[in-house]
Amino acid sequence: MTTNLVGYARVSTAEQNPQLQHDALEHVGVIRTFTDYASGSSQDRPAWQECLEFLQPGNVLVVWKLDRVGRSTADLARIVTELGQRGIQFKSLTESFLDTTTADGRLIFHIFSALAEHERSRMLERTRAGLEAARKRGRVGGRPSTMTAAKINAARTMHAEKTPIVEIAQALGVGRMSVSRALAKERTSKSD
Structure with a gap:
């Protein structure tokens, strides 16, 4: 099993310069860096898709900062979990607590994932409670019917x-x- 470091960088617009991220990734020995010029909420991140296809078991995905990859705690937890299932580790250079190549990093990630799961559960509870309260007031959710x-x-x-x-x-x-x-x-x- 090889351990190659693969980098991912992202800046929000083409006018922004990813050089700071590239320098940091190169400094730790990344063999290849994929770079997107898109906001974090954009679904159109071709370099991210290419990076995911390039990654192999034994690789470590390295990012400069966590927000370069995920839009939320839950999103990031899902991504790191999916990478782990493929035998790929994850490391953030500026948030050193998230480094799944170490025992401490894996522990922190599991805590992080549990918090994300808790966040999702609480959001679902609030959504259900809001829908129930709306129903009691006579409101029905969903789109209006096309059938007049x-x-x-x-x-x-x-x-x-x-x-x-x-x-x-x-x-x-x-x-x-x-x-x-x-x-x-x-x-x-x-x-x-």
């Missing part, structure tokens, strides 16, 4: 004339499932 009262009446009439659902949907400019759900809801409310 006029469209439901038209769909009901067309359906009574044995017009296929697909044709009804095309005529009303809505999806087939929207028509099916509206008609099913009509049938359910009549049977109650």
Whole structure:
């Protein structure tokens, strides 16, 4: 198993200079550095994808700072965990506590991951509580229905004339499932 250091650098815009990151990565002996010019929230990070494909078991992914890789604690924990499952270690140069090549670094990462999991769980709890409170006030989440009262009446009439659902949907400019759900809801409310 080889231990090659592979670097990843990211700056938010093409006007910013990644040289500080490159110098730091080169100083520790990185064999290759992948650089993106995109914000951390951008899904379009081609160098990041190329880096992930390049990494092999036994490699160590080295970054100058944690925020160069992940957008949040949970995101970073997921990335480092996935790398670990592939036999790839992770090291941050400025946050020396996160270095999975050492026993202490692995311990800190597990604590870090547990905190991220706790953060996710708390967020889900708050979301569920908020949705429940909204439901009690009569609010229903989700997008507004594309089926207005006029469209439901038209769909009901067309359906009574044995017009296929697909044709009804095309005529009303809505999806087939929207028509099916509206008609099913009509049938359910009549049977109650």
